[in-house]
Amino acid sequence: MSNIDPKWGDWSTAPSPISDEEIKSRLNCDVLVLGAGISGVTCALRAAQKGLHVMVMEKGARWSARGGNIGVAGSKYMKSLGYENDINALAREWIKRCGNRCREDIVQLYFKKSSEAMDWLLDIVTAPEYNARPELQACIYRGETYRENMGSHRFFDGPMAKKGMRPGASDAVYAMYTESLRLGVEYLFNCPACQLVKENERVVGAVGSGEDGYVEVLANRGVVIATGDISGNDEMCADLAPNANKCPKIYFPVGQNTGDGHRLGLWAGGAFEDGPFPLMLHPQAHFFANFCFLFVDGKGRRFMNEDNYIQGKCNALLSRNMTYAWSIIDAGWREKIPATFPYGGGIFWDFDHGPNQEFKPEEFENMLNRGLESGKAVCAETLEELAEKIGVSKETFAETVRRYNDNVANGCDEDFGKRPELLIGLDKPPYYALKFGPAVLAIVGGLKVDDRMNVLDENGERIDGLFAIGNAAGGRYGVDYPMVIPGNSHGTALTFGYLLGGYLAE
DSSP states (O other), X not given: OOSSOTTSOGGGSOOOOOOGGGEEEEEEEEEEEEOOSHHHHXXXXXXXXXXXXXXXXXXXXXXXXXXXXXXXXXXXXXXXXXXXXXXXXXXXXXXHHTTTXXXXXXXXXXXXHHHHHHHHHHHHHTSTTTOOEEEEOOOOOOOSTTOOOSXXXXXXXXXXXXXXXXXXXXXXXXXXXXXXXXXXXXXEOSOOEEEEEEETTEEEEEEEEETTEEEEEEEEEEEEEOOOOSTTOHHHHHHHOGGGGGSOBOOSSTTTOSXXXXXXXXXXXXXXXXXXXXXXXXXXXXXXXXOSSEEEOTTSOBOSOSOOOHHHHHHHHHHTTOSOEEEEEETXXXXXXXXXXXXXXXXXXXXXXXXXXXXXXXXXXXXXHHHHHHTSEEXXXXXXXXXXXXXXXXXXXXXXXXXXXXXXXXTOOXXXXXXXXXXXXXXXXXXXXXXXXXXXXEXXXXXXXXXXXXXXXXXXXXXXXXXXXXXXXXXXXXXXXXXXXXXXXXXXXXXXXXXXXXXXXX
């Protein structure tokens, strides 16, 4: 059975093999990792700690880290603050939100082993040389239906944060990278992998395009694909994750997440998980906050229960072919916004704060003023004027707000079933409309793998010597990105990179 869908574009066609004559240098190692992001650097360090000689081929000029959060089920730091999750309950919730289309053994492995991986990372990152300070992200959605749980770790005050990089994963990857160099890991930067090497159906290495020509690296223990997602490849997105091309894409490093490892695995006989690939979506296109009061579409009509978490809000828009909507608030926002936090919250709702920090009205006021200057937010003294500014029917918009406020007065949302605690009226001018829409942070689907990260073919058989982790690997999500723990894409990258580094030494 072919693993290539005939409807896919030219990206799925393997290029001509690189001849022996074209290869300028040849190297050998135990493990070859393709990609120096969080999953690749984690795997490289762990394998080196186990005594293996590791080499890393990286497309870019340096290691990379994106985002701020690494989500895990637990850690010694969490426990010191009194937080402890029921991992079986969280695993069940995750599997349910993924429509039972994720691989349960992979999900269970993440929940059982992510605490161990984070404790290992904490020992590295908080060591005196790096002295990064861990903190938990406390802005989580607290509703029962889409509940998010504590577990998202960030790191502050480390060397990279002091250089101006966003606090979070950058100091974690920097510390692991530095430690890996001390253990002899060799990095081939500006050297994208362009072909896997197979002997007798086993993957034994890869050829990269280096600055001085092609370099072949043979690895006797295995080749690890850790090349990130497909966000930067519109053709692959069109075939494998079409909704991604409807939204802005926010990924880093720009120009690198082009599905290189996905294609290498495919050409080597690996199979993709069922499509369309899940999207990690955040409602941060345009204005950076949206809350939970009243959302209206491009015609001024209410279209959903605003009491939802970030992924749900984005999916609701995409299901209606909407690239943006308007979140309506009023001049009473200083009291009304914090009143919602006990019942909802999460990023783009109660923002990015730690467990002991409070909502700061002045911070949102500054954000609101910037939005008014850029046109991502508008303000008006009357509903009719606001409707005109956002380009919707005055009559339709006025009726929408009237109907919403009637539901508030009656304590019952007869249209979309919002919880009474979050039925909060809009009755204090001036009124504001905040433009928001879905942005793609990552496409979290990829090659089929088993619970030891071996890449699988169409028949579920292992491709000997080939492994995939991070967003090059499938199995974790199935149909959607479950925010059971925020930052879990990074958390699975850390966990499976850590575990695979150990497996390869066995």
